[in-house]
Amino acid sequence: MSLLETNLPAVPAPSPTQFITLTVVAIVLAALSILWGFVDPRLIEGVPVWMKPLKFALSFALLFGTLALVETRLSAPAREGWTMQITGWVMAAAFLSEMAYMMYQAGRGEASHFNLSTPFTELMYTTVMAIGAVALVVGTAVVGWVAKRDQAAALSPALREAIWLGFLLTFVLTMIVAGYMSVGSTRFVGLHPEGAPTLPLVGWSGVTGDLRPAHFASLHAMQALPLLALWLGRAGEANGAVRTIRIAAFGYATLTFAIFAQALMGLPLIPLG
Structure with a gap:
């Protein structure tokens, strides 16, 4: 019997x-x-114009899908309370505004990120998209905090701790890494010549420092730690599971900072040339 099945309230039926x-x-x-x-x-820059909206839409689907799985396990008072409702509306506004701008720019054949070519694009990138990004990671931390405090939620102690620490790490690490990225004019640290080798699928540079791997790691702490908690539950590791999650959270943060530091030194995550 897993941690999720031991002395837990019944999981409410999924609803829209x-x-x-x-x-x-x-x-x-x-x-x-x-x-x-x-x-x-x-x-x-050699990439299909609709690739950026596609990548972000898929990332948002994973973000909101993860939040939905947590939301459905919360007790009705927590799920329907003002904190969750306001958080959902704020995150929805940030998501829709960012996607609308990226798709608008794709339709024009122009970049949405690091585009300061006109007052409009500068305003959208440095202000509107920046505020939206902060709202999304703050909202993630708020959902984690609600799950941590909701003692009636259908969550094991280890999963509750993993959600709280994973969501909190996503907020803290993303603010650091993405905050650094936002003040620059490029995602690279060093020179990435046109046509230089990149990692398949993700497109990360194979010849110079690239800030995106650290950004990727920071964003997905919110999935990594809960998945670890679920695995511990399946393996029947009830004793010390919460402590394991806390150690894993420290290790995950350390790894993310190491990847970030490697990029800042101008070194690719995986050298390709």
Whole structure:
């Protein structure tokens, strides 16, 4: 019997909660980006113009899907309370505004990130998108805090701790890494010549420092630690599971900072040339 099945309140039946709705919207936007990509062959810096909206839509789908899984395990008072409702609306506004701008820029064949070419694009990137990004990671931490405090939630002690620490790490680490990225004019630390080798699928530089691997790690602490808690539950590791999660959280943060430091030294995550 797993940690999730021992002395836990019954899991409420899934319902169309706010985060489930946002997950569906993100999936629809990802599908639209794929379809438009088939009929719009334009490139930005050698990358299809609709790749950016596609990647972000998929990332949002994973974010909101994770939040939805937590939301459905909360008790009704916590799930329906003002804290969760306001957090959901704020995150929805940030998500929709960011996706709208990225898709608008893709339609124009222009970059949405690191684009300071006009007062409008500078305002959107440095202010609107920056505020939206902060709102999204703050909202993630708030959901983790609600799960931590909701003692009636259908969560084992280890999973509760993993959600709280994972969501908190996503907030803290993303603020550090993404905050550093936002003040620069490029994602690279050093020179990445056009046509230089990159890692398959993700496109990270194989020849110079790239801040995106650390950003990726910071964003996905919120999935990594809860997955570890679920694995511990399946393995029947009840004793010391909370302590294991705390040690793993420290290790995950250390690894993320190591990847970040490697990029700052101008070194690729995996050298390719």
